[in-house]
Amino acid sequence: MRVNLRRLGLVVPLIAALTMVSALLAAGSGVALATTGRAGITMTGSCSDFQSDEKFSANSSTTIYITWDSTNLYIGWEGGDTAGNDSRLMGFDLNPGSSDPTQTYDGAVFEANGMPDYLVQVQPSGYKAFNSRQNTGWHVITTAPTTQFNANGCGTNVPMTEVTLPWSSFTGACDTSGCTVGTINYSAGQAVGFIGYSNNSGGSFVYGTMPIGNPTGASPQTLNYEMNCPSTTTGQSPNTYCTAKKYTGATAVAASHITVTHHHGKTVIRWFSSTRPAGFNVYKHAHKLNSRLVTSKTHWYKFVTKVHVKHPRLVAVSLR
Numbered sequence: 001m002r003v004n005l006r007r008l009g010l011v012v013p014l015i016a017a018l019t020m021v022s023a024l025l026a027a028g029s030g031v032a033l034a035t036t037g038r039a040g041i042t043m044t045g046s047c048s049d050f051q052s053d054e055k056f057s058a059n060s061s062t063t064i065y066i067t068w069d070s071t072n073l074y075i076g077w078e079g080g081d082t083a084g085n086d087s088r089l090m091g092f093d094l095n096p097g098s099s100d101p102t103q104t105y106d107g108a109v110f111e112a113n114g115m116p117d118y119l120v121q122v123q124p125s126g127y128k129a130f131n132s133r134q135n136t137g138w139h140v141i142t143t144a145p146t147t148q149f150n151a152n153g154c155g156t157n158v159p160m161t162e163v164t165l166p167w168s169s170f171t172g173a174c175d176t177s178g179c180t181v182g183t184i185n186y187s188a189g190q191a192v193g194f195i196g197y198s199n200n201s202g203g204s205f206v207y208g209t210m211p212i213g214n215p216t217g218a219s220p221q222t223l224n225y226e227m228n229c230p231s232t233t234t235g236q237s238p239n240t241y242c243t244a245k246k247y248t249g250a251t252a253v254a255a256s257h258i259t260v261t262h263h264h265g266k267t268v269i270r271w272f273s274s275t276r277p278a279g280f281n282v283y284k285h286a287h288k289l290n291s292r293l294v295t296s297k298t299h300w301y302k303f304v305t306k307v308h309v310k311h312p313r314l315v316a317v318s319l320r
Contacts, residue, residue, distance in 0.1 A: 037234020045150030053237035058210035084124030085201040091116025093193035107219030114247035117173040124149035132172035193226035211244035
């Protein structure tokens with residue numbers, strides 16, 4: 001069989017060109033790009049730093065961007081004031097659906113089972129902080145997160161604000177009263193819930209909320225929707241992989257009078273709950289220790305495990 005090399009020389013570049021065009025059309029048509037973990041993620045203060053499948057609609061004519069790789073989490077806020085006086089905020093729930101002690105932050109009220117364990121605040125012209133929740137208070141991890149701001153980053157007078165957060169910095173959050181050692185820490189690839197919003201420079205008006213089911217208006221506002229991502233592995237398309245979840249009416253049940261003792265290779269955990277939920281799950285860091293719900297006929301609870309635990313995390317479960 002004879003091969004026409006001249007014709008072949010024309011066909012190969014043509015195939016390559018058609019492949020490139022198809023890829024560009026797919027990217028522009030909203031086809032999932034599976035971009036988390038992609039090479040070369042760099043924050044420069046421009047909307048073009050993110051791909052189309054990393055884009056989430058928010059209220060008040062704003063947009064929020066979320067992506068990640070194995071090292072960092074990247075967040076972007078499109079819109080807001082061009083002077084950078086307003087705060088851009090994002091809460092991170094590392095145990096979505098679990099009932100936690102609640103705490104407010106800068107005009108936002110959260111549900112117990114949609115409560116952020118970490119929260120970043122970026123006021124481009126002023127205060128910046130990355131915080132962990134310790135029971136019902138906030139602990140500042142750093143006041144110098146890596147940020148970018150461009151008043152025209154998404155077009156004329158359309159600002160872009162960005163923050164890069166190392167996954168390794170998600171450590172230190174905890175639920176129990178008086179806790180100082182983190183028990184809600186990030187584990188590679190785990191589920192994370194996201195709640196985004198902005199607040200004006202006076203802290204009196206919440207806007208730019210994401211998911212869009214969350215309200216806007218005079219502070220405080222209850223933000224009971226979160227964007228739930230089942231895992232943070234690479235190769236995902238965030239805006240199709242993650243879905244909005246509504247949390248309503250859950251009550252945080254604080255365990256108190258917690259004691260931890262060790263006898264003959266076993267850890268014995270005892271605690272008191274004034275409102276007696278359906279039961280508790282017991283965790284060491286992100287690992288659940290109990291195979292069945294820990295219940296009690298009184299207000300006192302007890303759990304015994306062969307795992308050595310110093311600072312257990314007790315998560316109340318309300319069956320509805």
